[in-house]
Amino acid sequence: MAKMSWAAGTQCVAKGDHKKPKPGELLYRKGDILTIVDTTTKKGFYRARHNTTGEEGIINATNVREREALRVDPSLSLMPWFHGKISGPEAVSKLQPAEDGLFLVRESIRHPGDYVLCVSVSGEVIHYRVIYQDNKLTIDKTQYFYNLIDMIEFYSKNKGSIATTLLKPKQKQGTKSAELELSKNGWLLDIEKLTLGENIGEGEFGAVYEGVYMSQRVAVKTIKCDVTAQAFLQETTVMTKLQHKNLVRLLGVILHKGLHIVTELMTKGNLVNFLRTRGRSVVNSVQLLRFSLDVCEGMEYLESKKLVHRDLAARNVLISDDNVAKVSDFGLTKVDSKVSDKAKLPVKWTAPEALKKEKFSTKSDVWSYGILLWEIFSYGRQPYPKMSLQEVKDKVEQGYRMEAPEDCPPSVYSLMRVCWEQEPRKRPGFHKLREKLDREMEKLSPGSGSKYQDQTGS
Numbered sequence: 252m253a254k255m256s257w258a259a260g261t262q263c264v265a266k267g268d269h270k271k272p273k274p275g276e277l278l279y280r281k282g283d284i285l286t287i288v289d290t291t292t293k294k295g296f297y298r299a300r301h302n303t304t305g306e307e308g309i310i311n312a313t314n315v316r317e318r319e320a321l322r323v324d325p326s327l328s329l330m331p332w333f334h335g336k337i338s339g340p341e342a343v344s345k346l347q348p349a350e351d352g353l354f355l356v357r358e359s360i361r362h363p364g365d366y367v368l369c370v371s372v373s374g375e376v377i378h379y380r381v382i383y384q385d386n387k388l389t390i391d392k393t394q395y396f397y398n399l400i401d402m403i404e405f406y407s408k409n410k411g412s413i414a415t416t417l418l419k420p421k422q423k424q425g426t427k428s429a430e431l432e433l434s435k436n437g438w439l440l441d442i443e444k445l446t447l448g449e450n451i452g453e454g455e456f457g458a459v460y461e462g463v464y465m466s467q468r469v470a471v472k473t474i475k476c477d478v479t480a481q482a483f484l485q486e487t488t489v490m491t492k493l494q495h496k497n498l499v500r501l502l503g504v505i506l507h508k509g510l511h512i513v514t515e516l517m518t519k520g521n522l523v524n525f526l527r528t529r530g531r532s533v534v535n536s537v538q539l540l541r542f543s544l545d546v547c548e549g550m551e552y553l554e555s556k557k558l559v560h561r562d563l564a565a566r567n568v569l570i571s572d573d574n575v576a577k578v579s580d581f582g583l584t585k586v587d588s589k590v591s592d593k594a595k596l597p598v599k600w601t602a603p604e605a606l607k608k609e610k611f612s613t614k615s616d617v618w619s620y621g622i623l624l625w626e627i628f629s630y631g632r633q634p635y636p637k638m639s640l641q642e643v644k645d646k647v648e649q650g651y652r653m654e655a656p657e658d659c660p661p662s663v664y665s666l667m668r669v670c671w672e673q674e675p676r677k678r679p680g681f682h683k684l685r686e687k688l689d690r691e692m693e694k695l696s697p698g699s700g701s702k703y704q705d706q707t708g709s
Contacts, residue, residue, distance in 0.1 A: 265282060278301075278306070286299060302502070320436075323485060326426050328427065330477060339369075342376065351373065356381075357369060393412070447462045456483070457474045495549055520569065522568040525570045540688065561615075563578070563600065599634045617681065666687060
């Protein structure tokens with residue numbers, strides 16, 4: 252039964268091929284991702300855009316299913332065949348009934364930190380010790396791997412120097428294969444269709460490359476380390492739920508030599524560098540306000556989904572080809588608000604209650620948004636100029652707040668100040684902030700407020 256009322260922006264997966272479209276219809280193949288653009292006058296038919304070719308045309312709703320978001324599920328694993336610390340005999344009993352190519356990986360009890368690949372072949376189990384050498388893993392000292400995911404991928408395709416290719420993973424109880432879940436929901440992309448271009452940045456966890464995926468320009472975040480990749484799986488899961496014009500869009504993931512997260516490419520880089528390299532002569536205050544509104548709308552959407560960003564700053568806002576600002580890097584985004592990783596907190600952007608008591612909320616995001624407004628209107632200056640982190644912590648706690656940036660409209664500075672109320676409950680939510688910015692926009696250039704004027708008359 253096809254759901255007959257999809258909103259624009261809904262993503263769908265094609266259930267079969269439609270290779271001979273009539274005039275005006277869209278050509279697609281099974282598994283292609285299509286985005287609904289509009290309804291048509293004919294019931295059950297939609298105007299849609301092909302996510303990879305960019306072409307638009309009519310589709311019949313019965314031929315597609317809605318692309319589902321992934322549930323945040325701690326049992327999703329990139330390595331369901333990894334059983335942790337278990338003994339050899341235990342591994343043998345898990346690989347019963349014997350079946351050629353049935354395998355698991357365990358951590359060695361005798362040599363802690365080393366791994367063992369256990370494979371069933373002709374009724375017995377062979378244990379291959381995986382040696383850790385020069386930051387790489389190897390079984391035979393001829394073939395070297397960055398991580399276990401890599402190694403398993405290689406021996407699933409090549410026998411190499413082991414007795415049989417790996418045919419069937421023995422899943423650890425209580426885990427689900429992330430690969431299977433991603434592919435079922437249409438989020439697993441095909442490495443063959445990706446062409447990697449130049450390195451455009453080093454993230455904390457791996458490089459970011461520019462690339463082309465089926466004729467669309469993309470950014471690819473590569474994460475090689477197994478443990479980190481597993482953590483980023485949660486970020487990716489969160490991103491599958493989010494569709495908004497002011498959030499960087501996830502296209503999907505590729506599992507190959509670790510995890511590759513593929514998003515739309517934002518050609519003009521991050522907001523700090525954008526403002527610093529162009530400056531006042533190029534970017535006027537209407538454009539600054541537009542960026543502020545873009546970010547605010549993206550955050551209002553996150554707020555409506557009860558998600559806290561935790562690391563909102565101009566460096567994590569990216570600019571598209573057509574100068575739209577989009578919030579990125581949901582690396583610290585958590586549905587729950589308790590995490591004790593104080594070392595990583597960006598002090599100058601973090602609200603006092605989050606620094607002291609680790610209380611993160613939409614209201615602590617609002618504080619960070621105030622700092623981000625200051626960054627925007629100072630054309631990308633570092634906040635709290637000439638102050639050390641310790642000074643910032645102490646002085647802000649005592650009530651110190653930054654002065655307005657040069658030439659900043661007083662009304663915008665008063666918005667910053669209300670974002671920096673010491674008590675979280677006194678700060679406005681993003682919805683209120685957006686209404687205020689809309690009004691500012693109206694004043695500066697009547698008729699060019701937010702594209703989404705509130706119909707409630709507020």
